[in-house]
Amino acid sequence: MKMRTGLFRKEAIDEQSNAVEGRFLMTPKPAYSAIAGLLVVWIVAVAVYLNMESYARKASVTGWLEPSHGVYKLYSDARRGKVLDVIASEGQLVEKGAPLIKISYSSKDALGHRVSTQLLAELESKQNRTHQSIKRLRTLHLAQQQRLEEQLSQAKHTSATLKDIIALTRSQWLLASKQWAKAQTLLEQGHISRADFETHSLNRLNAEQKLALAKKDWNNEQANIAAISHELATLPEQQANELANIENTYSDLTQQIVSHKSNAEEIIYAPRSGVISGLHVRTGYTVDSSRPLLTLLPQNADIQARIAVPVRSAGFLREGQALHIRYDAFPYQKFGVQLGEIVNISSSLVLPEELADVPISISEPAYLVTATLDTNEVLAYGNSISLKAGMTFSADVQLSQRTLMEWLMEPLYSIKGKL
Template sequence: MIFRKEAIEAKKNRLTGKIIIHQRLSSYPLHLLIFVTFLAVIVYLSQCSYSRKETVKGYLLPSKGVIKVVSGRKGVLVRLLVQEGSNVVSNQPIAKIRDSQGMTGGVDVSMALKNELQQQRQALESELSIQTAIFDKEERRIDTQLTQRNRSLNAIRKAKATSLLRLELKEQQYEKNKSLHHKGYLSSTELAVVHEEYLEALESYDRLEKELASVLVEIDALKSAKILLPEQRFLKKTTIQREISQLETQLIELDNDYEFIITAPESGMVTAIQPSVGSYLTTDTIILSIIPQNSPLEMELLLPTRSAGFVQLDDEVRIRFDAFPYQKFGLVKGLVTNIDQALVLPSDKVFPIKTTEAMYRVRATLATQAIGAYGKQFPLKVGMIAEADIIQEKRSLLEWLLDPIYAIKGKLG
């Protein structure tokens, strides 16, 4: 038999209808979708970034600092020579302070000393005038005496010349009479008379010699006195002027002690005038402050030690001023320009902001010196308090997600 019985029976039990084989859907599109989604997430995480920031407090101050002018001495403020907001130049007077003490009788000690010194100065000035007059008179007296002595000198010289002629004549007569006496023509008595006349002429000549010598000595003395007179005048004048100068110095010191002027240490704008006229000042009383010229405002930020690890120069700063709410007026940007290496303790009390922990001072420049609002520009002012975000580092989201892995790797390494 061509067909077996079993085969024929099997054909009898077949189901009616067509058999359709259902093929399974391909998994390729699903894998592609998952891959694209994963790639998009990776790209997003790598392209989008997140900035780490530290929020700190700070205040505005000029780049050159605020110069606080103190009295330096005790006294009463009698006059302010500047006004709030006025500009001053270096060494310009800004305040007058008086320091006076009273005596038992109610007289001011400084004024009493000043009057006494002024009287002494007037006495010395009078003495200087009198001494000038005395030296003028002395010079005229010497000139007069020199004139008289020169006249006497001329007269004595003439008398001496005449006396010399007489002496020579008497000498000749005596020699002739002596010769006659030796020859017996003249008696001794007559010779004695001639001899006596000769001696009288000789004595007269010697007396004139002495007078001439005496007059010459007097003339020399007068000339020497006249030569020394200008030096004596100069010496006396210098001595008195030195004493007057000493009194002037004492008066200046007394005036400075009694009433002294405070001057501006640097050019700038006056601000924060504290005492009023009539106030008593101690040595460390702050009279006013000066904002130096060409000193733009900067932000001084107080950085806690726990936040100081990653702050670097040129880090971006975003500042929110308390006086200008950032929701309405926006932020002011800046850059870190200086980071102090020394800590400032709360006990130092050098900040206008109360601190309870040690801080580093960080300086940041501002992108603008004014806030724009309502169509106007409102300038920032010294001392304004603000809150600032220091942008420490900027990394992608992927780097932030992988940061724990880097940390573990660093520890294992």
């Protein structure tokens, strides 16, 4: 006997499947089918759009224009001074080393006279007197040397004369000695008197005395020649020492004058060739180091953009990113947006106080970014207007780009990242 596996008998199930009425089928209306089709198409289109279209994350930054070789801002001394003369003019092309501005830092006495002027006049007068002393001393040295040379020449001539006198007196002495010897022989033989012999003796003694005196004079003259020669030999060193002492005095006075002039007056010179811009002073203005006197721009230099990007916006910065620039001097509603490209990003952070001289306000730490411009001109009312250093602007820089689908799913990505 077989066991039944189902709840109902097979015959009962077959009977139910052979019902006369058949099965009930619901056919949808055509309008419903059309709506369903449209919904499917719309969902597919939205999905495609969300995956095809992208969303760019941008950061708005501010910056300014400056020459590619930078600018020089020239300042006066830390002391308060008064402008005596403005030598340069706005827009003037100057060469390196050209004088630009003359400033005085001197005070005045009770009568209104500048103390520095009086001191300078006294120093210059003393310097002039010292210079005249140097000239007189050199003239004196020359005369002294000429005098010694003449004395030496005269002494040598006298020595030569004395030498001739010595030779002559020696001959006289020899002759007198021979006559004395003959007279002595004759005296012994009794041919002459003692008086005649004594005469010959006296002549010999006189000749001997003259010879001794001539030798003494010659020796004295030789000593004189040696003394003059020694004086001539040491004269250059002695004169050099005397001249050095007075020249040192002159040099000290010169240093005092230079120091006094540098302390009392200052001339601002151009540190390099360029064009004068931003000349803020006039003759008679009071100046100090708190503000620049003028700005020196390099000639024919390309203009570049400098941007201070806050730390919070610098994470996705990279070289080559495009900039959409809106110049404050040329409203973008009328003159459009200009393009640029980031070429350099500073590796170190810059604090607000380090950028005190820039034309924009910076209130938070930032990175300095350098960007090139597509053009150095702006087309305005049919004319091309050149951009100028110092112009400010705002710009948009694209930090990242995602599809709309990724943007919508960002909360889920964030949750996943946290998990």
